[in-house]
Amino acid sequence: MTTQTEIPKTEAPAAAGEAFSTLVVRIWQEPDHEDGFRARLFFTAPGGKPLVGAASSPEGVLDMACAWLLALEAERRAAPGTPVG
DSSP states (O other), X not given: OOOOOOOOOOSOOOOTTOOOOOEEEEEEEOTTSSSOEEEEEEEEOXXXXXXXXXXXXXXXXXXXXXXXXXXXXXXXXXXXXXXXX
């Protein structure tokens, strides 16, 4: 049985024009496999859409995190009135 609990927000509301993004990485080992490293990544895509990814190596986690950060930066730079540099 799965239950959900409402978690109170502890963050201050975002100021006008301010954006927040989140990346959560959960890792575990599966001892029955030769390479037992597993990870699940929960993140917001540019535009705020929630996405889930999976990786089977630390390098895979870093690749996904890097791609996510680069996409966020590209979105920020493409926004009107954003200074370049």
